[in-house]
Amino acid sequence: MYNDKNAQTIVEYIQNFTRKNSLFMLAYGTGCGAIELPATLTSRYDAERLGVRGAATPRQADLLLITGYLSTKTLKRVIRVYEQMQDPKYVIGFGSCTINGGMYWDSYNTIKLLDKYIPVDVYINGCMPRPESVIAGFKELQSLIAAGKADGAAKYKENLEWYRENQKKVLKNWPLVEYNW
Amino acid sequence: MNTILFEILGAIATILLAFTVGMFYGGARRKIIARIQNRVGPPVYQNFIDVIKLYSKETSIHHGAMQHMGPVFAITASVTSLMFVPVLNGGGWFWFDNLSFSGDLIFLVYMMVFGSLGMALGAGQTGNPNSAIGVTRGLSQMVGYEIPFVMSMVALMTQFHTTSITGMMEIQAQSGTWMMFSNPFAFITAVLAMLGMFHYSPFDIVHAPAEVASGPVSEFGGKYLGLMMSSGSIFAFVKLTLFVNVFMGGASNLIELVVKTFALYMIPVLYGVTSPRYRTEQAITYFWKWPLFFGVISLLWAAF
């Protein structure tokens, strides 16, 4: 265990512990999934006991929650918001629409797989996912963070060109702001 | 040399005390709000986790020198105010007579606005319109609550012929009555002003997340937000300790201090948790009605 290269140092352990237990969430209410969030956050399911709380702006947020389908118009904003967030940052894809387009799978103006445009750490399946599954998604993300494996942001930085290519395929004639941190 | 070292050590200990107490109070507030809303709520130490996370988060952008210095101004004001408020009876804590002998209430009132003005400058440079709106709300509200606050302070000063906090604590120790009993109207006025000072709902117009996207701090993340959270908790401790010193006879040990400040802290928390948010002009004029009336009464009480 001591010689394990993958073992975390004590500082990393503390960092991951705090990051996991303090998720400032930017709930980007794109689709119909946003309606599940009030239930998740208020008395019945109470996500705040896990340290999840709302953040008002991307500068303060750790966690971007994409709640539902993304039309290409919304995708522009989502990319911008994601790029404005500060490292370390995580994305949760919420509902079937972010996985395969869901009921919009043959729509001409929604994207099918969110992971092609921004790196998703955890998907929550369902249409709609109930608050229980949302909480389960948070738990899953927390265990990933604790293990140091929620590295979507690093993936995005490494494969920036690939992501940009995909983004440009659907967002034609749209000036994407340079991303360099 | 030795004494300077001890002074600095004592100052650091005081800052740590204020930070810890303030942080736990913030956590307790979140817990209390959660319990009132029939939730479990985050653990009491949640704010520590938040702050450590914020410090460990990367901050890769800034909007210029003033934004960079904004949180620094805020923490300067909090810590300096802390240095000039006697923590326990007879000055400081932890081998440290703090600087309370070298400042008085008027100085403190001014020192306490230093931070919000510096923060306002930082928020201004980000260029975010929400920040500026939040700042204008905050400053307008300050005009509201400072007036009753100063009225109650002036009432006490003229009643007891001293403007220093240590002087007021001595008077209370000698006479054996707390000032909240020797001038009850001043206490009522000050408590009403305190509701505004804490910026909790219904006076949370500055940070209103749903309206102005957390206002002044909307462009501050990572280390900046962490520094401001630390500054905020120190500042909460300063305000509470000041009120306890002036109105409730100070404290002779830490446990007494915690009990008294916590009791006082519950007033804005419990008032806020059941109240929705005011509009800005309502939040200003709120302080110009009953608080002002009680302020005038307290001045008359002091005069006759």
Added chain:
Amino acid sequence: MNSLILILILIFGGGIISFLLNKFLPILRDAFVVLVMLAISYLFFTIDHAEQFDFEIGGISLQWGFTYAGYLFGIIVAGLGFLSILYSTAFMKGKDRLGYFYMNFLFSIGAMFGILMSRDLVSLFFFWEIMTWSSYFIVIYSGKEVNGRGLKYILFSAIGAYAMLMAIVILYGFIGSFMLEDVFNSIYALSTGYQIAIAVLLMIGFGVKTAIMPVHVWAPDAYSESPMAYTALFSGALSKMGVFGFALVLFNLVSGQNWLINEIVAWLAAITSVLATFYAVIQKDAKKLLAYSSIAQLGYIVVGLASGTYLGVMAGIFLAVLHAVFKGTLFMAVGAVERQAGTTDMTQVSGLIRKMPWTFFATLISIITLAGIPPLGGFVGKWMLYEALITSDRYYLVIMIFLSSTAAFLYSYRILFGLFLGQEEPEFAHVKEAPLVMLIPMLLLAGISVLTGSFPGLVMQPIQEAMLVLGFENRLPDMDWWQLTVLFNTWGDKVVLQNVMISIMGVFLVALTFITIKGYKKQRYVTTKDISSSGEIIQPEDNMTFQIDFYKPFERAIWPMLKRNIDTYYTEFGNGLEAFFDFVKRIYNGNGQFYAIYVMAFLALLLLAGSEYFGF
């Protein structure tokens, strides 16, 4: 030669020569005025201030010579005069009628010296009029659409001057001498009614220049219309002549009498400062804002003087000196913005901080001083003022002053945000930093603001000397100016400025180092277009500036207080007069027949009523 005469000859001669130089040798003009002012300042600072000059005109003996009080205000005039002349050489570059401008500039400086050195009422009045007229000529310098405003200034100055003249005539009629000493000594022989009348008349005269309510209405327009180089002096030094006059009246004519004059003046000044502050908050133009703020600040000064306690007077004069320093800087900085960016309208200009960092720095320092935030000089003055009022049981006055200075934070922030912070707009991308000649005076004055915060003795010791003249005892400890760092009130409470400074600077530096070092390499600058805006990408031409209706909620809250302003009353009074004269004109319609009817009617009236009332 007597150096008092030398100063006056130099300055008035210099004014005329600069006018002529502008006609024939415009290249030398700037250098000449600066040299003249330098020579005058040098002369003034090396003067033996016990020097006197007696002479006689038309059988009236007159006397010139500085008292220490005059000398103190003279320091303001000389220092600020030199710096603002230096500033105006760059500020006024390329404008026409510069000879006219510099002549009036030097004339008003000379007139101020004259006022301060005159020891008799005749020369006081004479120089007062020169000051009024030369400043009036500069107010109307820009020439366009300002005649109404210039007229307002000269009208109120004339009212003040007539009031003063009346007081002087009454005094001469009773006392038979114009000398101030004689007046001060024998004023108490007059009946109470005359004493009050004289004091009130003189205070109207001085109050016009101090812009005390209700004779303040000229100030916002006059301050904002004249070139900023002059306004720095206008608001900084020229208004202090009114304060000087107030000091003379309050401490020599009405002191020791229980007439409530002090209280009334203090309340008027406090109300002035509150209302002026509220008006400053809702202004859109930075110049107007500063003009209203000047009125408010002069209100504090007069409150301090009128409180009559040692600490209050000390605070009043301290604030007067500091007001010259910081308001001079602020007007200069706003002038620099006007020159570089073309406008001072805060709804248009924004985000100049990266273009004009030094101007911003000077403005920031002065604003902190203005707002009275520790650890700069303004705090010292504010502290003394509050303590003076509290210890002399004027608590409602304290609340007024506090309301005014808390609301002052609003406009303080407004001017910093409006001009320097906020969105950086592409139409101001070309703006450059002001030239060095304009920066040097601003930064020097800002330096004084910083220095007085820790070492108030620098200013307080000269003030102490001046207060000895005004009849107060010496309460400052006998030490050098850099040792005087503890402020006391009469109850023995204190502020140790050194500790304040050490604490603030220590924490500030530690926190700044921490926040800068942490993650220094990864941090980069982004423009103000890169803000969180719900995911929208802001294009350079998108308007994200928040400047219009800046304090709308506050305005709504204080609206009941602002509904009627005194300007409207004057306008209504004027309209009423006009209507009355319209009516009079209709009676005197120039038709002889009508006049005959009037005569007949009058005779008939006499016949009918005369027997009843007059008995014939």
